[in-house]
Amino acid sequence: MIFRQLYEPLSSTYTYLIGDEDTGEAILIDPVIATMDRDLAELHKLGLKLAYTVDTHIHADHITAALEMKRAVGSQIAAPAYDRLECADIGLEEGVPLTVAGITIDPLHTPGHTAGHFAYLFDGRVFTGDALLIEGCGRTDFQNGDADALYDSVRNKLFALPDETLVYPAHDYxxxxxxSIAQEKKRNPRLGGDISIEAFRDIMNNLNLPYPKFIDHAVPGNLQCGVCPKDLPENLAGYCRQMTQSPQG
Amino acid sequence: MIFRQLYEPLSSTYTYLIGDEDTGEAILIDPVIATMDRDLAELHKLGLKLAYTVDTHIHADHITAALEMKRAVGSQIAAPAYDRLECADIGLEEGVPLTVAGITIDPLHTPGHTAGHFAYLFDGRVFTGDALLIEGCGRTDFQNGDADALYDSVRNKLFALPDETLVYPAHDYxxxxxxSIAQEKKRNPRLGGDISIEAFRDIMNNLNLPYPKFIDHAVPGNLQCGVCPKDLPENLAGYCRQMTQSPQG
Structure with missing residues (x-):
């Protein structure tokens, strides 16, 4: 099994590449349009063919490369069925594994950051998207976010995984x-220890975060599986421009 | 493959259990005498037979369970050949993998914390002992410790592993x-970034750490693969007394 953790610096997003040496097939979890060429180069270098792109949720801080990857290399688009994206080839549901030539991922519905947010389990790892970050979690004030739902998703679903399960988030800053699950149970200042739902609600209600600068472009673009808006203001152009360097995580 | 990260609270030591479901055999890396019964119970619960105990080095802060495990369940004692322990059944050397029914670990000589210190590579993980800790490293002022050697071990041997390699240390406090290797390269304040050997030497020479409270008992005991000293002062008795609880990591 081949595993790569790739990094997109503008939105601090991790894209995960999972490949099967025997079949030569691969999936990408949360690929970003700005680093699409880097990801394709990585697949090519490893001798892998991209079978699926898999998104954890409708991202608000970057545009998924799902659609452009499909156009470029014929990959299929997998996304949470909950979001009913017309552009997706397959809708992922909890209890229904996605199997691609040697790679099986198990979707876990983990609402709270967004209502349709999913985490994916694979081989002792959980790709937690924005539900659970390292010593943090995604905000809950957009896209039907819900602090109570996120508390339940993290504490009753993700923290119920074996302690050694590796936590790979969609972002780190x-x-x-x-x-690991054990580490987040102990150290996560928002969701670990014996924190109550009231205390978590209070934290999330008082984050006082700025309005997300790219959300008005990202959400409509991601509802179409990754369409870059036309006439993006120059200060946001990097979100859709291909990077010429190869920033590695 | 079965993997467990177990924790001994008195010396904050992680013991790692690796088991093969198909053969039913297991190894323990850095088992501690105080949590030996807990580890045996864990092996029993998992239906595994302990084939080998494997130590990373001559510990100064706890006593290895190697000898007592051998007496209890017939496991073999593997330890760095460098230390020439008469009590060891097999001496580990770099370039010579240890294979136990489905489990292969690759020894890497990583001197600096002690002269005979080894790390072990297994399946995308590196068990770094006290050479590389999370955002730290072991001290270099005992047992032929050598800051220059540790700098070389970590930066030129461990940091040369693939970025995604998981770092599992012998301790965390x-x-x-x-x-991961990527994370330690970026974030380790002693050994990461572009730190020079002079700067690292300076850090290690100025830690001003207290004399290790158990070293005078631990080192002689561990040179015999884990013999508890007689007449241990009451304040140190916990180091050799079996814990009745099962503290999990």
Missing amino acids: KERFVS | KERFVS
């Missing part, structure tokens, strides 16, 4: 790459 | 469980 402090150069952390990996955690 | 802040409830962290796992890191």
